[in-house]
Amino acid sequence: MTEPAGREGGPGPPPGPDLDSYRREGLLEPPAEAGRQVHDGTGRVQLSFVPSDRAVRVPPGVTVFDAASWNGIAIDSTCGGHGTCKKCKVRVLAGSVAPSRLDIRSFSPEQLRAGWRLACLAQATQDLRVEVPPLTTRPKAATVGVGRQVILRPAVQKRYVELAEPTLADQRPDLTRLLDAIDDLDPQPDLHALRRLPTVLRAGDYRVTAVIVDEALVDVEPGDTTDRRFAIAFDLGTTTVVATLLDLGTGTPLAVHSMLNRQQPFGGDVITRISATMLDPDALDRLRAAAHATLAELTAGVCAEAEVDPTEVYEVAVAGNATMTALVLGIDPEPLGVAPFVMSCSTPPVVLASDLGVPVHPRGRALLFPALGAYVGGDIVAGMLATGMDRDKRLRLFIDVGTNCEIVLSDGRQILATAAPAGPAFEGGAIRCGMRAAEGAIEVVRVGEDVELQVIGDVAPAGLCGSGLVDAVAELVKAGLLDATGRFVTDEVAAETAPALAERLTRVGEERVFVLHRPEGVTDPAHTVYLSQRDVRELQFAKAAIATGWSLLLEELEVEPGDVQQVLLAGSFGSYLSPASAVRIGLVPDLSVLRILSAGNVAGEGAKMVLLSHRERAGAATLLEEVRYVELSDRADFNDKFVDQLAFPG
C-alpha cells in the first residue's frame, strides 16, 4: 500500500502545543482566505473535504468531525469526538472557525493561524474547506442498512490499564488513578462503578478494564476484558420483535432472534392496545410488563446462542413506533390514540436497559429512537437512518407498508414525511380469506395459463397474506379479469379473455369471487381460498391511501412520479411485496422494477447503526430537525386525490 499523498511534504498533523509563543491577537485574525458567507442558524452550510474531494451539506453548528463521520470520511480519533483525545486535527483551508479553548492549548499560534483545529470542537457556521490529514490508524467499518458504511465507533468502550499501587507518596483516589491512565476519555462514574472500584482494583492487582458507555464509567472489571463488549439492537414491532446481538469490537451480528410481541393478547394493532389502556387502569402496567418480558426473552435467547454473558451487554437500542415506545417506557399512550394525536415527547431520554426490563449489565444504557409524530415513529426514523434518506442526492421514496403506512420523500435537500391510514388489508385483516404471513399463507401468486401459488412453509394453502393479495389483484388485472375500476369482468368477457381461468370466476353467496385454490374434493367455492370483489375494494382503498400520500409529497416538492429514482419498500410486509405487482396496482409510482427495492428490516438496521457508531445518534437527532411532517388528515384536497387513486393504472 502506498503512503497517502498528503503525508510527505504535505501539511500532516502539526506537532504538540507551543503555548509559550502564543499570542491572542494572532489567533483571532481570520485566515486570509476566509469565506464571507455566514449563517444565522437556519439552512445548511457546505463542507468540502480534501484530499477525499467530497462535499457535504449540514445544518450550521454541526461539528466538522460529525459532518465527516456521518459521511464516511474518517478523521483520527480514539475518544470518538468527546474533545479529550486531541487526535482529530484538521486544517481549515477556506472559511473560518473560531478556536476553542482546547485548540488554544493544543496548537501553537502559528498553527492556529494556519487554520489547524480539533475537528470535534469545530462548529461549522459557514461554508468550509477542510483538509483531513492521513489516518495514523485505519478505522474499522461495517456495512449496515441499505449500503451504509458505518465507521465503528461505539459508545461502549473498554480500556485495559495496569496501574501503579498507591503509596504514601501517591495517594491519588482510586478513580483519579484509573482515569489518569486513560488519556483519551474522561467519563463520569456511575455510583455502581464507584462501589465496585476499590474492591475490583485490589482484587485485580490494579490490572483492570474500565467499561465506558458514552460519557459514563459504568463498571470496572478485573483483568483484560477488552475483547468482550456487546450490544443488542431491538426492532420493537407491534406484531413481531427482533433482537440482534452485536459484537461491538468487530461490528458483527452474532445472533438474531425474533418472536411475537407478548402484547398481542391486548390486540393486534396499536389502536386496540391504546384502547385497552383507556378501558382498564391496570392495562398500561400489564402492557409495559408484556413488552419487557418480550425483550427479556429475546435477550436471553441471543445471549445463550452466542455464549455471551448478559452482563457483557452494555447497551441496547430500541426502534419502535410511537405507541410501542410509550408502552415500553410505561407512558400513557392515550393521547396518541385520540385526536389531535399527541406524543408525550419526541426524543425519549436515555434510560437504563433495566428501565425497559432488559436483563443485561445493571448499568447498561438503553437508547430509544426519536419520533417525528404520533404516526411516524422511531421505527421510521431508524429506517431513514439505515437507508440514508438524508444523505443521498437522488429523489427517493421510502414506504413502510402496514396498517399505518409511513411515507418519506427526499431529494437530498428537503425531506418530507407523512402517514397514510392504509387499514388492515395488508395484514390480512378485512379480507375474506386473509391471514397473517404465517405457515399456509399464499405469499406469491402468478396467473398465466393457470394459477401458480407459492405458500409459506410449502404446505397446502390456507389463506392469503398481504403480498399474495397484492399479487393476486395485480395478476388478475394483467390477465384482464379485473378491470381498471377494480370490478371483476362479466363471465362472458372472462370466457373470451382467459378461457382457461374463467371457471374460477364464480360466486360465494351474492359476491363474485376468484378461486385461487380448491382443495381436492371440495366443490363449494365458500370452502376454497378465493379473492372476493370486496377484497379487491379493500385493497383499492389501502393502496389509494398510500398513493395519495406519496403523490401529495411529490406535489410538495414539485416533481413528477416518473422523476423518482428509487423506491424503498420497508417493514416486514413491504420487504415481501413484489415490486412488479406494486407497480401494477399503483401502490408505487410507475417505474422500472429495478428502481424498486425491498429494503428489509430497516428499523432493526437503524438500531444496529446507532450501537456501532455513536455519531449516528447525532445523525438521528439531526434527521428529526430536518424532516418536515405533512399532515394529510386536514388537507382539503385529500378526498379528491384519494378518489383519483382508487383505479388501477393503465
Next chain:
Amino acid sequence: MTEPAGREGGPGPPPGPDLDSYRREGLLEPPAEAGRQVHDGTGRVQLSFVPSDRAVRVPPGVTVFDAASWNGIAIDSTCGGHGTCKKCKVRVLAGSVAPSRLDIRSFSPEQLRAGWRLACLAQATQDLRVEVPPLTTRPKAATVGVGRQVILRPAVQKRYVELAEPTLADQRPDLTRLLDAIDDLDPQPDLHALRRLPTVLRAGDYRVTAVIVDEALVDVEPGDTTDRRFAIAFDLGTTTVVATLLDLGTGTPLAVHSMLNRQQPFGGDVITRISATMLDPDALDRLRAAAHATLAELTAGVCAEAEVDPTEVYEVAVAGNATMTALVLGIDPEPLGVAPFVMSCSTPPVVLASDLGVPVHPRGRALLFPALGAYVGGDIVAGMLATGMDRDKRLRLFIDVGTNCEIVLSDGRQILATAAPAGPAFEGGAIRCGMRAAEGAIEVVRVGEDVELQVIGDVAPAGLCGSGLVDAVAELVKAGLLDATGRFVTDEVAAETAPALAERLTRVGEERVFVLHRPEGVTDPAHTVYLSQRDVRELQFAKAAIATGWSLLLEELEVEPGDVQQVLLAGSFGSYLSPASAVRIGLVPDLSVLRILSAGNVAGEGAKMVLLSHRERAGAATLLEEVRYVELSDRADFNDKFVDQLAFPG
C-alpha cells in the same frame, strides 16, 4: 430609590439581536483596548467589575458570571448561568473574550465589537475589566456561613405555565409544548417526569408547574406550586448528624433537627467503623443502612415540624468526612483506614436522594461534597466554602478540632491543608473522667480563688468533656498548679502558689490528680471528678499534634504565627472551645482572643450554601483544585516540631 447612574445615557443592556447586519470579520477583531496578557491555564486572572469597583482573582477559564456570583456581584439572570435566558449581558471594557455562538446570535456586530457578551459563556482567560449593567430585578440573597452573602440561585427551579391545548394544527409533543413555554431553561426530562407528563397536563387543564433541578426536568405538578420548593442540608458527622430544612424561595431555614448517627453501635470514630467492615462482610451494608436510617429520621422530623410534604423536597446536600461519605454511598471504606489511605474518588457523582435512603421527591437529587483526601473530607471543603477561605485576602487559619484535626491556612492566594492525628482526648476519650459533651459534662472551668464549673444541663457534674478539659488545663497553668512542661507542681509549691486550691491536688492510686468536683459525702478522690497527670499528657499530645500542623503550614507560606489575622475554630467541639484557653495551652497561635472565632457548624452551613446557590457548587469544585494538601506523616521534621510543641507557652 434613585435610578442607578448607569441606566440613563449610560451603556445599559443592548437591544436584541441584529443578525442581518452581522459580519464575521468585525466580530473577530479584538477590541482596541484589548489586554495583552494571556494565560496558559495556570495561575490566576484578575477581573475588575464596574461600577461596583471590585476586583477578584480567579483561575483562568472561570466564566465572568461565576466570578461575579462567587464574589457577591449580582448579574441579571433567570436561568442561573445555563446559557439559556440571555439576560446576563455584560460589556468587556478591557481585555478580550472571544464571542460564543450564542453571543453572535444575541448581539449585533456593533455590540459585539463594543465588547458586549453573555457573562455565563464568557470565559476569562486573561485580565478583564467588565461593566455590569444595573439590575432589572433585585436578586434575593441570604447570609450563611461566616458572613458570606449568597445570591439566591438554587438549582431547584419551578416554572408555572398555562399552555394552549393541542389541536390538529398544533400537534407538538407534550414535552415540547411545556418546554416551549419556559424560555429561560432547557432541561432534559427524567423518565419519571415523562411518565407523569401526559396525565398531569390533562388533569391540570394544561396549567402546570415544571420542577427543574439543575438541568433535569424531574416532575410536573398540576396547578401553580412555585411557592413550594424545599431542600435539606445534612451535616453527616461521625457522632452527630444535623439536618436543616430550607425554603429555597426565601433562603430561610424552616427547621433544624439533630440526632446521634445511628452508626454509633459500630464504634465511636471512623477507624472503628472501618474496622467493622473489615471484620464482618455484612457490616458495610448495615453501616450504610444505619446512615440511611439516620438521614430518613431527620428528614421526617424537619418536614413534620415545618409542615412540608417530603415530596416537595427536591434536593439534599450532604457534608461528611471521607469515611461517612463512603459509608452512606455503600463504598468499601477499607482503603481509607489502612496505609496509604486512599479514597475511592475525590468528587462523588450526583446521585438520587433515594440512593442515600432519603425519602424525599422520588427524583430528588443528592449532592455530596468533594474531599481533598482520606482525612480532609467533604465536611472540611464545606467548611472552607462557608468561611470563604478562598476569597479573603487576610491570613486565616481554619482548625476543625476533633479526633482527626483538619487544618487549613490561606492568605487569599495560596491555600494549604493538612490533617493532624489529635487522638480522642477532645471527645473525652482516654481521659480518666472524660465524657462526651452531654448532660452532666463540665464544659467550662474557671480557676480563681476557688474552682467554678459550668455543667451541661445544670446538673451535678458527672465528668469532663473536651472544652472543659482544655479549660481545666489552661486555668491550672494560669494558676501555677501545672508547669510549662505539663507536670503538676509539688505540694509545697502548690501550697505557696494557690493555698486555697492546694488540697484539691491529691492522688488516685499512684497518679497525681486535681479534684474538680467532689460530690457531697465523698472522701475517696477516685470517686470525684478530677484531672489526672495522664489526662494532661493526653491533652498535650493532642494539642501538640495540632500546633505542629499549623506551624508547618505557616512555615510553608513563610509567615509567622503572629501574622495570622483570624483563627476559625470549627466543628462541634471547636465551636465550644474557649479562645482564651486555646491560646493559653498553645492549641492556636498566641493572638488576641478577638481574632479567634468560634465558627459554628460550618460544614452544615456549606451544605446550605450549595443548595441556595448552584454557583457555590462550582466554588467547591474550584476549591478542590486550589488547595494544596500537605502530608504530615512522611515529613522528616515532624517529630522534632511535635516535641517542641508539647510544652505550654509562656
